[in-house]
Amino acid sequence: MADVPSILPLRLTDVTYQARGQTLIDGISGDLEAKGRSVILGPNGAGKSLLLRLCHGLLQPTAGRIEWAVGNNERVRQRQAMVFQDPVLLRRSTAGNIRYPLHLHGTPRREQQARVDEALARAGLSAVADRPARVLSGGEQQRLAIARAWVARPEVLFLDEPTSNLDPAATRAIEELVLAVDQTGAKIIMTTHDLGQARRLANEILFLHRGRLLERTPVTEFFAAPRTAEAAAFLKGDLLC
Amino acid sequence: MTDLTAAFALALDMLLRFDPDLLEIVGLSLQVSLSAVGLAALIGLPLGAAVALFRFPGRLAINALLTAFMGLPPVVVGLIVYLLLSRAGPLGILGLLFTPAAMILAQCLLITPIIAALSAQTVADLHEEYDEQLRSLAAGPGQTLVTLLWDGRFRLLTAILAGFGRAVAEVGAVMIVGGNINHATRVMTTAIALETSKGNLALALALGIILIALALGVNLAAMAIRDAARVRYG
Numbered sequence: 403m404a405d406v407p408s409i410l411p412l413r414l415t416d417v418t419y420q421a422r423g424q425t426l427i428d429g430i431s432g433d434l435e436a437k438g439r440s441v442i443l444g445p446n447g448a449g450k451s452l453l454l455r456l457c458h459g460l461l462q463p464t465a466g467r468i469e470w471a472v473g474n475n476e477r478v479r480q481r482q483a484m485v486f487q488d489p490v491l492l493r494r495s496t497a498g499n500i501r502y503p504l505h506l507h508g509t510p511r512r513e514q515q516a517r518v519d520e521a522l523a524r525a526g527l528s529a530v531a532d533r534p535a536r537v538l539s540g541g542e543q544q545r546l547a548i549a550r551a552w553v554a555r556p557e558v559l560f561l562d563e564p565t566s567n568l569d570p571a572a573t574r575a576i577e578e579l580v581l582a583v584d585q586t587g588a589k590i591i592m593t594t595h596d597l598g599q600a601r602r603l604a605n606e607i608l609f610l611h612r613g614r615l616l617e618r619t620p621v622t623e624f625f626a627a628p629r630t631a632e633a634a635a636f637l638k639g640d641l642l643c
Numbered sequence: 644m645t646d647l648t649a650a651f652a653l654a655l656d657m658l659l660r661f662d663p664d665l666l667e668i669v670g671l672s673l674q675v676s677l678s679a680v681g682l683a684a685l686i687g688l689p690l691g692a693a694v695a696l697f698r699f700p701g702r703l704a705i706n707a708l709l710t711a712f713m714g715l716p717p718v719v720v721g722l723i724v725y726l727l728l729s730r731a732g733p734l735g736i737l738g739l740l741f742t743p744a745a746m747i748l749a750q751c752l753l754i755t756p757i758i759a760a761l762s763a764q765t766v767a768d769l770h771e772e773y774d775e776q777l778r779s780l781a782a783g784p785g786q787t788l789v790t791l792l793w794d795g796r797f798r799l800l801t802a803i804l805a806g807f808g809r810a811v812a813e814v815g816a817v818m819i820v821g822g823n824i825n826h827a828t829r830v831m832t833t834a835i836a837l838e839t840s841k842g843n844l845a846l847a848l849a850l851g852i853i854l855i856a857l858a859l860g861v862n863l864a865a866m867a868i869r870d871a872a873r874v875r876y877g
Binding site: 458460476479480483484486489490492493494502503506507534536537 | 772773775776778779780781782783786790794875876
């Protein structure tokens with residue numbers, strides 16, 4: 403992998419997304435660099451999920467450009483992965499779900515098992531490897547979704563509110579897993595509306611409000627001295643709408 | 644009423660005696676209809692999935708045809724296959740007319756639209772759920788089709804069952820292309836038609852009872868598999 407040029411940074415230029423006459427993402431620009439965990443923070447409806455889907459290429463911006471460092475092509479999709487808020491698990495076993503992307507990408511069969519086992523172990527799912535994925539608990543399902551996203555060694559991992567429906571114990575397990583994935587060198591780009599989670603996981607905060615990127619600052623700075631009134635209000639717990 | 648009681652008694656009696664003629668007829672019915680279903684599933688499942696997933700020229704026309712052809716009259720299908728396979732027909736050289744192979748072909752044509760149209764609906768529903776996830780995983784069009792067919796495998800059983808029910812119960816097509824020849828192409832439905840016309844109402848009814856029981860048994864087994872799978876795989 404070392405001699406393959408990185409797909410990062412991801413460059414956004416005046417990215418705008420409109421639907422039904424409403425501007426949902428409004429002129430966002432900036433580079434997402436290879437290093438660090440970027441957390442997109444903001445109230446519900448700010449456009450966080452939408453921005454993630456635009457970056458991942460599931461949606462096309464109505465104006466502006468989103469470009470990977472190596473250009474946008476079919477292979478770029480295989481080098482990134484996304485964990486959805488409500489992950490869609492295939493109607494197969496836990497191990498079968500993790501094996502699926504390797505199968506899609508044409509990973510040699512003899513390599514697959516070792517990588518599936520490693521991903522299972524890392525996500526703490528080895529004991530339920532043969533269990534049908536859809537009968538797992540919510541926390542296990544989300545860990546499985548992360549393991550499945552990670553198994554093909556993406557350079558970028560997008561996570562959309564990965565703990566929004568989970569209890570504190572399951573949330574802690576997810577956060578630990580995200581940090582572990584980060585340790586393997588994958589760029590983490592995730593959304594959350596949970597301030598505590600942003601503080602625990604982020605290196606930098608991208609604060610989004612009504613489709614606009616209001617500020618982008620290192621995490622300590624953001625929590626100590628937010629630059630915008632909206633961010634300050636959000637931090638205070640005021641209801642932004 | 645006496646006919647009905649007599650028919651039940653006769654059906655039970657033939658079954659318990661393992662009547663060799665009956666077993667032959669039941670065996671051929673199953674052989675023909677199961678082969679037709681297998682063949683129709685091989686064609687209909689991918690065809691239905693393709694219609695559900697891909698935008699290609701003629702897609703709407705195919706979709707409309709499939710839906711319309713769900714109700715094809717069996718005698719018409721039989722007639723078409725007859726014309727294809729008769730001495731003078733384009734496939735006459737194969738010498739298949741009045742053989743089980745011709746009956747399989749006719750039933751296959753009859754039920755492929757049913758299986759395709761029903762599986763198109765199933766695959767479309769599943770695709771709505773899977774679409775974003777599969778695009779995120781960079782699944783190609785072919786991979787998406789295979790994944791949806793596999794993950795929908797237990798729901799698709801319903802489509803296949805509908806095809807089987809139609810195949811095993813139809814009489815018009817197999818009568819025309821099979822000819823209802825004793826010990827060669829006689830199946831349950833053609834035997835029922837024959838015995839009725841001969842006035843052996845009790846025997847005809849007995850065969851009918853066995854046919855219905857058979858269809859019921861196959862359906863119950865498939866439903867049990869599907870429900871068990873739903874509990875297991877969600």
